[in-house]
Amino acid sequence: MAQFTIKDLARELGVSPSTVSRALRDHPDISDATKKRVTALAEKHHYHPNQLAQSLQKKRSSTIGVIVPEIRHHFFSTVISGIEEIAYENGYTIMVCQSNETLAREILNTQALVSHRVAGLLIAISSETTSFDHLSGVLKQGIPMVQFDRVVEELSTSKVVVDDYRAAYEAVVHLVESGYRRIGHMAGLEGIALNRRRFEGYRDAMRDNGLEVEEKFHLHGGYREEDGRKGAERYLALDELPEAILAINDPVAVGLFSRFKEAGVRIPDSVALVGFSDTPAGALIDPALTTVYQPAFEMGQTAVTLLLKQFDAEDDFVPETVTLNTRLLIRGSSHPREEE
Amino acid sequence: MAQFTIKDLARELGVSPSTVSRALRDHPDISDATKKRVTALAEKHHYHPNQLAQSLQKKRSSTIGVIVPEIRHHFFSTVISGIEEIAYENGYTIMVCQSNETLAREILNTQALVSHRVAGLLIAISSETTSFDHLSGVLKQGIPMVQFDRVVEELSTSKVVVDDYRAAYEAVVHLVESGYRRIGHMAGLEGIALNRRRFEGYRDAMRDNGLEVEEKFHLHGGYREEDGRKGAERYLALDELPEAILAINDPVAVGLFSRFKEAGVRIPDSVALVGFSDTPAGALIDPALTTVYQPAFEMGQTAVTLLLKQFDAEDDFVPETVTLNTRLLIRGSSHPREEE
DNA sequence: GGTTTTTCCGCAAACGTTTGCGAAAGTGTC
DNA sequence: GACACTTTCGCAAACGTTTGCGGAAAAACC
Structure with a gap:
């Protein structure tokens, strides 16, 4: 029994x-x-x-903790899938928590995982996370940690990111080459490194092409489709629309898309759209969404791999930052502009 | 330190x-x-x-094991989200494994979770799972278990399901009322209870409406978009197309959709489509996909709730089956047929 | 002030492992 | 047959908790 x-x-x-x-x-x-x-x-x-007894005795568990903002978001669930894959191959099981984009829950998540004495921690911080005491606390306890996607630079850990600056830069160049000039940016929350880097890529690409960032076309919002819809409202309330919009991610782009479509704004004729991260939805809307593909599954795999590497290193470990390649998937929503 | x-x-x-x-x-x-x-x-x-020490001593851990076929599938990641939510509120953390739709990994998953002495197990079986020794093994060890979505009836555990029979039945009735008669069914693998129930709903609805199930329109395949595309190929290879197709789920429906669209088949004029489970993609394709909404998040919540209930019950516990309501979301892909 | 009761705390065992150390056999050598 | 090794195993402590039991001190009773 x-x-x-x-x-x-x-x-x-x-x-x-x-x-x-x-x-x-x-x-x-x-x-x-x-x-x-x-x-x-x-x-x-x-x-x-009994793994519990074993871990207790060895002072070393075979569990890896994972904290993401929201499990059900396609990007993160794909990352988790990648994490589980490699973790499994190496005899680890994963404990998954979601912060629901709040700092409070993120703190409780880390505590829970520390209590469970996870061998290591993989985390993408919440959008609220601007203080890092809970994370440096984890490090102080000697628990290895790898950050991915949304990282805090100040913390000395391994990191897996994509080159957001370059990705945004290239996206804007593509838009410019397709004939769009007055390009807006539907950004995420301010203060988040990732958002800042994307903005800088956008800004520099504009500058390097002799274009001006028009502040009224530069909005801030959240990460969800709903935030995209709200953003669309704000664009629609302006006296004129930008020719193109670079959205902070795909859900937001899709939100912009659907609200614009309802309002009778034609994509890409009136407004072209580019998103970030290739959700399945993007490929299916009509016209399909041009987007910066982010290798989510690979990001998860890489994050665990770095963690496992750190397990082995022990003494002579130096944090490592892996930058994964993005790829601009050019589709209908940024179709070259017909000359007028 | x-x-x-x-x-x-x-x-x-x-x-x-x-x-x-x-x-x-x-x-x-x-x-x-x-x-x-x-x-x-x-x-x-x-x-x-130290939770490890605590669990060891109390012979009772605060971890709940979860096994799903694939974490990155929208439906399952949403279920997991719901599970985490309630688990978190009750002081439990979750350990997530994916079987990758294979029995071998599912067995290893259960072993790993048993080794970790999880307090309970939540599982949606893989499509390969036709023998249940590993699951009855878990039960024999005295570990409470709740099955969700894809369940094996033979096992005496609590279950959370949707009424697949009724959902399929209603979907077909809707198609009939919309003027479609020669209705095909793109089914999942044979031998899976869930698929069988959906098929029976389809079959009975056809019969009750005086329609005949045409075998050539009744195909079997997997659960992914790719399987839908393959299915579309097979439909296209027939001498004629059905007037409508009930797909086993949304990804498959979307696969049918995109392949049909490429082939110039107009939706819903030539072929109407109905899917299952309301992935975000379905709402965005044009025309939008009519689908049977399945409350994934709620399913996760319910599954944990049943498990927690069983924790408390101990002695006088009787398995319980909760059937959640589906809702037919009628959209463009099954628009009423114009009379000819 | 003696007895009983209460309050507060420590000892030790236990949960299921792992591991250093020592000990009982067996094996070989001269 | 004495000695040194080698092989094979058990004892006991430890990992960080929890908990039954007992005991010392304090409080309460008459």
Whole structure:
């Protein structure tokens, strides 16, 4: 009924628990004969070691903690998928928490994971996270940590990011080459490094092409489709629309798209759109959304890999930042402008 | 540097570990004075109990295991989100595994979670899962389990499902009322209860409306968009197309949609489409996809709730099956047929 | 002031492992 | 047959908790 333990095996075999333990771990001190007896019985009873006891004793668990803003967002669930994949291959299981984009929950999440003595922590911070005490706390406890996607630069950890600056820059160049000049930017919240980098890419690309950033076309908002719709409202309330908009991500772009469409604004004839991160939805809207593809699955894989590397390094470890390549997927929503 | 323990607190305060433990848990045997001293110091050192040790000692962990076919699928990541939400509120953290739709990994997943001595298990089985020894094994170990979405009827556990039969039935009725008669069904794999129930709903609705199920319009395939595209190929290879197709889920419907669109088949004029489960993509394609909305988030919430209920029940527990309501979202892809 | 009761706390065992150390056999050497 | 090794195993402590039990001191009773 209950769980089978080493002691039970030991009793049944008439040996000591330590012998069973060593036999199972193939310790040279144990004779082949008893090893066979032990493994046979273990097999028979479907014995699996209690990871809790094992972790406690070894002071090292086989669990990796993951904190993301929202599990159900396509980008993050894909990252998690990638994380699980590699973690699984290396004998780790993952504990997943979501901060719901709030700092308070993020703090509680980290505490919970520390309490569970995870071997390491993978995190993409919430949009509210501007103080990092909870994270440096984790580091101080000696728990390895890797940040991905949304990272705080100040913290000395490994990081996996994409080159947001370059991605945004290239997206704008593409728009310019397609004939769009008055290009707006529907940005995320201010103060977030990722948003700032994308803005800078946008700004510099504009400047380098002799174009001016028109402040009225530069809005701030959240990360969801709903925020995109709200943004569209604000654009519609202006006396004129930009020729193109670079959105902070795909959901926002889709929000802009659907609200614009309702309002009778034609895409891309009246307003061209470019998003970030290739959600499946983007490929299906009509016209399809031009977007910066971000390798979410690979990002998850890379994050764990860096963490595992840190596990092995122990002493001579130096944080590493991996920048993954983005790819601009050019589709209908930024179709070259017909000359007029 | 390392983790702070009860012993450290005890030493620093000059009391015994047991006193610290009791003080932290507000045991009446401890005086208010020492309770204050203990909690103050614990606060100061950011002490958090080691869950591993706690679980080991209490023989009861605060972790809930979750196994889904694929984390990155919208439906499942939404379910997981719902699970995490309620689990979090009740002081549980979740361990997430994906079976990648294979039985082999599902078995390893269950073993890993049993090894971690999860308090309970939530599972949606893989499409390969036709033998259940690994699951009955879990039950035999005394670990409570709740199945959701894809369930195996034979197992005596609580379940959360939607009424697939009725949902499919209603979808077909809607198509019939919209003027479609020769209705095909792009089904999932055979042998899966869920697929069978949807098929039966489809079949009975056809029969009750005096229509015939035409076998050539009844195809089997997987769950992904790609499978939908393959299905479309097979439909296109027929000498004629059905007037409408009920797809096993949204990704498949979207796959049908995009392949049909490429082939110049007009939706819904030539072929009407109905999907299952309301992925965001469905709302965005043009025409938007008529679909059976499945309350994924709520399904996750309900599953944990049932599990928690079972935790409390202990002795007098009887498995319970909750059937959540679906809702047919009628959109453009099944627009009433113009009379000819 | 003696007895009983109450208050407060510590000892020790336990949860299921792992591991250093020591000890009992067996093996080999001269 | 004495000695030194080698092989094979068990004892016991430890990981960080919790908890039954008992005991010392304080409080309460007559």
